Amino acid sequence: MKRVLIIGATSGIGRELAVRYIEMGYCVGVAGRRVEELIKLHELAVDRVFYEKIDVTQQDAAEKLMLLIDKMQGMDLFILCSGIGYQNISLDIEIEMKTAVTNVNGFIRMVTAAFHYFTNHEDGHIAVISSVAGTKGLGVAPAYSATKRFQNNYIESLEQLANMKGYNIHFTDIRPGFVDTPLLAKDKYPMLMNVEYVAEKIISAIKKKKKVAIIDWKYAIIVFFWRLIPRFIWTRISVKN
Numbered sequence: 281m282k283r284v285l286i287i288g289a290t291s292g293i294g295r296e297l298a299v300r301y302i303e304m305g306y307c308v309g310v311a312g313r314r315v316e317e318l319i320k321l322h323e324l325a326v327d328r329v330f331y332e333k334i335d336v337t338q339q340d341a342a343e344k345l346m347l348l349i350d351k352m353q354g355m356d357l358f359i360l361c362s363g364i365g366y367q368n369i370s371l372d373i374e375i376e377m378k379t380a381v382t383n384v385n386g387f388i389r390m391v392t393a394a395f396h397y398f399t400n401h402e403d404g405h406i407a408v409i410s411s412v413a414g415t416k417g418l419g420v421a422p423a424y425s426a427t428k429r430f431q432n433n434y435i436e437s438l439e440q441l442a443n444m445k446g447y448n449i450h451f452t453d454i455r456p457g458f459v460d461t462p463l464l465a466k467d468k469y470p471m472l473m474n475v476e477y478v479a480e481k482i483i484s485a486i487k488k489k490k491k492v493a494i495i496d497w498k499y500a501i502i503v504f505f506w507r508l509i510p511r512f513i514w515t516r517i518s519v520k521n
């Protein structure tokens with residue numbers, strides 16, 4: 281039985297992925313801060329869904345990740361879905377800092393722990409949900425867009441490191457456009473994709489061991505042209521909802 285561990289499985293994309301992998305018969309480990317949501321997932325298949333309360337911003341998160349892996353008797357696929365994001369044109373420092381602590385510190389803590397785990401095993405696969413928001417700096421969400429760019433580069437770095445060391449670890453950087461989840465509930469967004477559709481695309485990208493997956497094709501076209509916009513033009517564009 282394949283074993284997948286999902287951090288940030290209590291809501292949105294992570295929850296949908298967890299439900300799908302449970303339906304596909306995987307052994308599934310789920311984590312997040314809301315235990316009541318983790319228990320609901322556990323109850324879908326008590327013999328092969330395991331959970332652990334993990335807050336990625338806390339020092340003990342890597343230790344708790346190992347406890348969850350032990351409960352699952354190993355891990356083949358690690359998916360990091362935890363993340364927060366806000367529009368913040370007032371540059372509220374609390375929002376900027378907590379976004380960095382979750383999406384950068386928490387991200388590093390979790391992916392390095394998964395990396396170390398897989399270096400001691402025959403092979404493994406690390407998939408992370410970053411975002412198309414990392415393509416360029418976004419004036420409406422500076423910390424969010426910058427942390428997503430950080431995630432893109434960090435995963436690329438780990439892939440190079442794994443190759444340098446001869447480790448058989450696969451990496452998939454998943455970059456969705458706008459998805460209809462609680463993360464975006466506070467504001468209105470165009471081109472919203474539903475979470476079921478996005479989860480299906482993510483599972484397919486992971487199965488194909490894609491290195492980078494922009495979801496979906498419409499966003500892939502947007503990102504292609506977006507990258508071509510020179511900085512002196514981009515920084516003069518007013519990006520608002």
Ligand SMILES: NC(=O)c1ccc[n+]([C@@H]2O[C@H](COP(=O)([O-])OP(=O)(O)OC[C@H]3O[C@@H](n4cnc5c(N)ncnc54)[C@H](OP(=O)(O)O)[C@@H]3O)[C@@H](O)[C@H]2O)c1
Pocket residue numbers: 287288289290291292293294295311312313314315334335336337361362363364365382386409410411412455456457458459460461462463464
């Ligand atoms: N929605 C979009 O349009 C969109 C687009 C591109 C990328 N993404 C990315 O996709 C990922 C999932 O987002 P979503 O849209 O599914 O949002 P969501 O529904 O708000 O889910 C976020 C998940 O992250 C977990 N999380 C947040 N802080 C955490 C912490 N400190 N420790 C552990 N878990 C934590 C939450 O669990 P608890 O609260 O239980 O801890 C929850 O399960 C994020 O990284 C987001 O940036 C989203």
